[in-house]
Structure formats: structure tokens, C-alpha cells
Amino acid sequence: AQSVTQLGSHVSVSEGALVLLRCNYSSSVPPYLFWYVQYPNQGLQLLLKYTSAATLVKGINGFEAEFKKSETSFHLTKPSAHMSDAAEYFCAVSEGRSGNTGKLIFGQGTTLQVKP
Amino acid sequence: DADVTQTPRNRITKTGKRIMLECSQTKGHDRMYWYRQDPGLGLRLIYYSFDVKDINKGEISDGYSVSRQAQAKFSLSLESAIPNQTALYFCATSLAGGRGTDTQYFGPGTRLTVL
Numbered sequence: 214a215q216s217v218t219q220l221g222s223h224v225s226v227s228e229g230a231l232v233l234l235r236c237n238y239s240s241s242v243p244p245y246l247f248w249y250v251q252y253p254n255q256g257l258q259l260l261l262k263y264t265s266a267a268t269l270v271k272g273i274n275g276f277e278a279e280f281k282k283s284e285t286s287f288h289l290t291k292p293s294a295h296m297s298d299a300a301e302y303f304c305a306v307s308e309g310r311s312g313n314t315g316k317l318i319f320g321q322g323t324t325l326q327v328k329p
Numbered sequence: 330d331a332d333v334t335q336t337p338r339n340r341i342t343k344t345g346k347r348i349m350l351e352c353s354q355t356k357g358h359d360r361m362y363w364y365r366q367d368p369g370l371g372l373r374l375i376y377y378s379f380d381v382k383d384i385n386k387g388e389i390s391d392g393y394s395v396s397r398q399a400q401a402k403f404s405l406s407l408e409s410a411i412p413n414q415t416a417l418y419f420c421a422t423s424l425a426g427g428r429g430t431d432t433q434y435f436g437p438g439t440r441l442t443v444l
Contacts, residue, residue, distance in 0.1 A: 222369065247432075256333070256419055256435035257372075303371060315360060315423055315431050316387070319371035 215240045217306050219320035227328050232276075232291040234323050236304035239285065246287040247305040247317065248278055257303065263287060274298070299327045332356045333436040335420050341442045348407040350439050352420030359425040361403040362433065363387075363395060366417040375418075378403055379425060410443045417441075 220235040238244055245264050249257040261272025268280045274297075278289045287304060304320040333354045342348050352361065359380050364372040364387075374387030376395040384397055392414060396404045407414055417440050421433040 217371075219371075249435075254437075256437045257421075257433075258435070259432050262432065315425075315433075316362075316374060316377060317372075317433060319364075319373070321369055321371045 215244070215306050215318045217304050217318055217320035219302075219304050219323050221323055222321060223324045223326065225326040225328060226294045228296055229293050232289070232294045232298065232325065234289040234302050234304075234325065236278075236287045236289065236320060237285050238287060238304075238306045240306060244306045246278075246280060247307070248272065248276070248287075248289050249303045249305060251301045251303065251322075253300070260289070260302075294325075294327045296327050296329065299325055301325070333420060333422055333434055335418075335436040335439050337439060338437065339440045341444065342410055343444050344411055346410050348410050348441065350405045350407075350418055350420075350441070352403045352405070352436055354401050354420075354422045354434075354436075356422055356434060357400075358422035358434070359400065360423045360431075361397065362421040362423075363393075363403070363405045364419045364421065365389070365414075366419060366438075372419065375405065407441075407443075410441075412443045415441060415443045 216239045218237045247262045248260040251257045261270045263280045271277045276291045301322050301324045305317040336351045362377045363375040366372050378384045378397045381397050394406045417438050419438050420436040423431040423433045
């Protein structure tokens, strides 16, 4: 069975500091991995996704994530935090094989706080 | 995303009442999903549908039912609401690409409170 673990339910950084949100996955088949962001009172929107084309994935708003198979990780980073990055972030996995349902398994979420 | 709409946005109801949450999409996607979000638990899949005649249970379907009235509409019903169904409910859509790479597009959510 697939699963996703996000380490740290709350992360606080200062504006301009590095953002690092951690995600580890468990999957018996090659995974596809996603990061979604949820701003207050809004639905989720895709930040980036790993589809096996490249291990370093660049997304919107300056975020990127690196797929590390040996560590079963897909951590999300941004070199310099902005106040507008304050939101909840979700890591998700789906089965990487043809004919699958496209079902996503989500992690618990990490709330990012950005301090002035 | 305005392409996926949910009604109502907020609803307060009482234990035992029947409630319907509605989702409509203009993206032309075949696949639709219902999730619930609870603090500390992330999003969990309730039901999903590949097309109008193909509906499947997710990991937490007990106490819920769904109806896919058309390609663009997917409704979630709580037959007899109970307080632990208080949560934020999201509808999502995706293409039927046949692989797991397809992005899901989420509606704005419905906040349901069961007293």
C-alpha cells in the first residue's frame, strides 16, 4: 500500500530564509509524486509533480523538489520565503503504472508560517 | 479554480439530516473525486468516478453516497449526518489519461458542520 509522511505539521521561517518541507513516501511500484498548496479559504492547487522525466522538478512561485529514490523522499524547497508563501502544503503520491485510477494518497499537510 | 465549483460553500446542519453537496465542472474532465479534509489527517478519498456509469468507493465511503448526474456534475450525499462528518469537503477533477500523472483540479471546498 502506498503512503505519504510529511515531517512536521508546522514549519516557521523568516521572510527571505530557506523553505524546506519534508515528504517521504512508501510505494511498491514506481511512484508519481505531487506537491499541492492550499491558501486560506481556497482549494488545493498544484505546485509541481514528479513523473519520472527528471529527478529535480521545478514548480510555480519559485518552488522545486527533488525525487530521491534511495531516500524515498520528495522534499519541497524554496531559496527565499515570501510572506505570500504562508499556506498549507500537501505531498501526495499516485501509482505509477498504466491503467491506474489516478487516485492520490495525501500526506497530513504542513502549515508554513512566514515571519516578517 | 473557477472551473470547478461547489455548492454550498458553507452549511450547518443537525444530526440525522440528509445533506447533499454539489460539484460542477467546466473543464470537460471525465474523472471526478470527493475528498474530506480534517486537521492533521490531510485529504482522504470518499468516492471517485471515471465516468457517468463508473463510480467507486474510496477509503472512507461509509455514511456517504454519490451520484454522477452528468459528465460535469458529481454530488455527494450524507444520508443521515453525524457530528464526526464535520469537515471540509473538496471535489476534484482530472483527465482520464490512464496513468497516475494527471493533475487533479480542486474546487474551493464546502465547510460542513453537523451539530
